[in-house]
Amino acid sequence: MEAKSLEAKDLPVPQLVLPDDLAKKIGQKIWLNETGGKREAITSWNANEEFASLGIGHFIWFPVGKWLPFEESFPALLESMRKKNVRLPTWLDQTQIPANPWTSRAEFRKHANSPQMNELRQFLLDTVAEQTQFMMARAQGAMEKILKTTPEGPERDHIVLQFTRVVRASENFYPLIDYINFKGEGTNPNEAAMNRETGRRQGWGLKQVLLRMNGVTGDPKAVRAEFADAAQFVLQQRIRNLPSNRVFEVGWLRRIATYRRPIADMESGPERAPRRSLRVTAAR
16 A cells, blocks of 8 residues: 655654664665775775775765865764764874875875775774764755755755655665765755756756655655656766766666665675676766
């Protein structure tokens, strides 16, 4: 029997809560998405990028003196864990989280087996649940960012309605957690590209996915499929606007397809990783 349809009237933004055991399972799935679950890939620096990508979610870490039009997330992750009394590696546990000490991909790779890098890698392997909880907090905070950029009116109501539908259709919030980590909230004006036909800039984050959705049913399978369809549309729109991104299309769409099924139906452990890592983290 189909779940009751939702109405936008007076719908509060849902609060997301995730038990640690489930957080670890979701974290392992996101790790598979990002790196194929490879141990060494938990500390990486992608070719043609100017920053390191660390942890199960490939959190961005800028080198000293470098600013880029992306949200730097690794220092915020460490701050979050420190507030929860997680012990950081000593060289990172400073009043202000330090910048990335490796200034280039070549230097990063050169030190791949250094004591610092090995300590960092083990720390990240030991904190999968904590990293997932950080991504969960970002998913909750995403709505605050999105609604701040959306005036009162039908569009704002639409966003809250669609967010609520996805929350209720995904028992563990995996599609939301993964997509926000994967492509962001959709509120950063730097993370948009020009549509040559319309002359308008178009983003590719969660806000754009929710705006693309139009359903009202509460049936979980239908909502998950609609979210995946909307995410696919938004990413293929990005590829049309940025043709150089086409190299990532297969990996991106394969990742989006995982939103259609409950996470319990998926392979969840790194030991079940595919042989070849999907190129899905570059060109954020």
